[in-house]
Amino acid sequence: MSTAARVRCAPGIVWVKDTGRALLVDGETGRLWALQDADALTWELLSMGYKYTDLVRMLALLLTLSEDETSAVLDDTLARWQAAGIVLAAGDSAHG
Amino acid sequence: MRNIFAVPIRDQILIYAPLHNLAALVSPTLALRLRDLLASGEPAGDGPLGELVDLLRDEVTEPAPLQGEFVPSALGLLPTRGCNLACRYCGFIASEETQFVMSLEMARDAVNWYMDQVQRSGAPHAEIHFFGGEPFCVEAVIDLAVHLAQRRAAEIGCTLRFEVATNGTFSEARCYWTADNLDTVVLSFDGPADVQNLHRPYKDGSGSFDAIARNARILSEGANSVYFRACITEATVGRMPEIATWFCQEFRPDAVSFEPLQPTPWSDNAGLVPPDPWAFAHNFIAAAQILEAHGVRPVYAPAEIGARQVTFCPVGKDFVIVAPDGVLTACYLLRGEWEARGLDLRLGRMNTDQNGAVQIDPEAVESIRGFNVHNKLFCAGCFARWHCAGGCHVNHILGSQPGDYDRLCIQARIIALYNILHAMHHDELAHTWLQDHAALARSVWQASDRLADRDGTL
Numbered sequence: 001m002s003t004a005a006r007v008r009c010a011p012g013i014v015w016v017k018d019t020g021r022a023l024l025v026d027g028e029t030g031r032l033w034a035l036q037d038a039d040a041l042t043w044e045l046l047s048m049g050y051k052y053t054d055l056v057r058m059l060a061l062l063l064t065l066s067e068d069e070t071s072a073v074l075d076d077t078l079a080r081w082q083a084a085g086i087v088l089a090a091g092d093s094a095h096g
Numbered sequence: 097m098r099n100i101f102a103v104p105i106r107d108q109i110l111i112y113a114p115l116h117n118l119a120a121l122v123s124p125t126l127a128l129r130l131r132d133l134l135a136s137g138e139p140a141g142d143g144p145l146g147e148l149v150d151l152l153r154d155e156v157t158e159p160a161p162l163q164g165e166f167v168p169s170a171l172g173l174l175p176t177r178g179c180n181l182a183c184r185y186c187g188f189i190a191s192e193e194t195q196f197v198m199s200l201e202m203a204r205d206a207v208n209w210y211m212d213q214v215q216r217s218g219a220p221h222a223e224i225h226f227f228g229g230e231p232f233c234v235e236a237v238i239d240l241a242v243h244l245a246q247r248r249a250a251e252i253g254c255t256l257r258f259e260v261a262t263n264g265t266f267s268e269a270r271c272y273w274t275a276d277n278l279d280t281v282v283l284s285f286d287g288p289a290d291v292q293n294l295h296r297p298y299k300d301g302s303g304s305f306d307a308i309a310r311n312a313r314i315l316s317e318g319a320n321s322v323y324f325r326a327c328i329t330e331a332t333v334g335r336m337p338e339i340a341t342w343f344c345q346e347f348r349p350d351a352v353s354f355e356p357l358q359p360t361p362w363s364d365n366a367g368l369v370p371p372d373p374w375a376f377a378h379n380f381i382a383a384a385q386i387l388e389a390h391g392v393r394p395v396y397a398p399a400e401i402g403a404r405q406v407t408f409c410p411v412g413k414d415f416v417i418v419a420p421d422g423v424l425t426a427c428y429l430l431r432g433e434w435e436a437r438g439l440d441l442r443l444g445r446m447n448t449d450q451n452g453a454v455q456i457d458p459e460a461v462e463s464i465r466g467f468n469v470h471n472k473l474f475c476a477g478c479f480a481r482w483h484c485a486g487g488c489h490v491n492h493i494l495g496s497q498p499g500d501y502d503r504l505c506i507q508a509r510i511i512a513l514y515n516i517l518h519a520m521h522h523d524e525l526a527h528t529w530l531q532d533h534a535a536l537a538r539s540v541w542q543a544s545d546r547l548a549d550r551d552g553t554l
């Protein structure tokens with residue numbers, strides 16, 4: 001199973017949806033991210049607590065990709081987000 | 097003259113012509129003169145009577161049933177018939193239909209089909225409603241449908257509106273999502289903790305009040321429209337003004353709809369009894385005054401005098417509802433309920449084995465468009481026919497003789513008359529009329545309200 005299976009939104013991040021974009025702010029550092037299109041969709045579904053397999057299924061249907069293709073895109077996205085600190089491995093405690 | 101009605105209100109006659117957008121209070125003598133002038137076509141001369149006659153002689157077009165090509169007016173999705181609550185009056189718990197859950201593929205195909213229809217017809221607006229059971233028991237269907245429809249609407253360039261009918265017991269995070277993403281939330285909320293917990297417990301018997309009250313507060317702060325729908329029984333009818341006050345003090349709904357209990361074998365078992373219709377009407381009006389004073393719209397749907405319609409509900413409006421098993425229906429009740437009344441409200445089905453192809457049956461469309469007030473002879477002489485349109489096609493069994501009014505008719509007629517008098521700013525008269533039971537009964541028990549049917553005893 002992918003490492004992304006155990007990812008969740010970082011608790012210090014607050015976000016709003018704005019005409020198809022997700023605008024994220026790290027409450028501690030003030031850093032901002034503007035996620036577009038498929039990234040915004042992924043963020044919103046992740047923040048609703050979907051598990052990895054369900055996320056893949058939903059995204060595949062929404063983006064009209066195969067589940068394998070979706071899985072590859074999702075792994076890449078989550079790895080980037082983990083490096084940026086906007087998602088955490090599910091076992092990690094909140095920073096701060 | 098068939099759309100001009102005359103209803104006695106104490107010692108006056110309310111002339112009501114909804115299709116002319118006209119209401120007037122006149123003396124009985126003047127009402128008879130008006131009837132005769134309209135029947136004879138004689139000139140009425142100048143002055144107020146002449147003006148009234150001229151206005152009432154204007155040709156009006158009756159609301160007509162839909163005809164021609166089928167274009168869905170809205171899409172309803174039923175993610176599941178199941179529910180996390182075990183409301184004491186609800187028949188859904190016992191139904192076999194609760195075992196079905198809509199697949200994500202079916203939700204995708206239904207939304208794509210509907211948005212294709214919107215695009216093909218050039219409609220500027222799309223509308224998707226979620227009903228249940230409890231639709232949020234299958235959140236993934238709602239999420240998928242909302243995101244997909246938003247993407248499709250952006251491509252097509254149409255506006256899009258979502259509405260959900262829910263028991264409101266979802267998580268706090270889901271509540272914030274709902275406030276942000278859905279335009280109208282209809283919350284089934286029966287009142288303070290003792291009423292809500294008695295009527296609408298969880299399956300384990302515990303009360304649902306805390307969850308719905310928290311969520312009702314969150315939704316009250318949101319930008320979407322929030323409607324409370326409260327079921328009223330014989331035991332709570334006297335508490336309607338108190339419930340209205342409490343709703344307004346604790347929350348900020350846009351509208352509150354009070355609905356009398358529709359009796360079921362389950363409500364009978366639970367000892368819940370429908371309210372007396374006269375008491376319901378009186379208490380609805382008292383509650384409505386409280387709601388209006390707080391800027392909240394009171395709703396009793398059959399008595400909405402702003403409506404001009406041939407059918408009360410989605411049935412007959414080319415509204416397509418997708419059940420979890422892929423059957424397309426016109427009504428959101430359980431299939432077993434309308435089948436038990438000998439009705440077939442299926443519009444077609446989704447063929448999941450044929451790439452989700454949607455099949456609408458043209459004969460079914462024609463048959464369902466026939467569910468309209470033009471075909472309800474019982475309602476032909478009722479002043480409320482274009483508002484109430486006969487009520488629910490499944491649960492409201494119409495009388496066999498004109499004037500054989502049941503509970504729904506009694507309360508609909510009283511509340512609609514009150515709404516008319518209130519709109520005319522005759523609140524003082526409305527108040528004295530409501531206190532005068534003999535006068536109220538005279539207004540209600542007219543076999544026909546048509547002015548043309550009034551004899552010399554008016």
Ligand code: SF4
Pocket residue numbers: 398474475478479480481482484485486487501504505506508509
């Ligand atoms: S007769 Fe009864 S059901 Fe028919 S329109 Fe009047 S109030 Fe409604």
Ligand code: SF4
Pocket residue numbers: 408409410411426427428429487488489490491
């Ligand atoms: S027929 Fe009755 S239950 Fe069905 S949609 Fe209409 S009002 Fe609702």
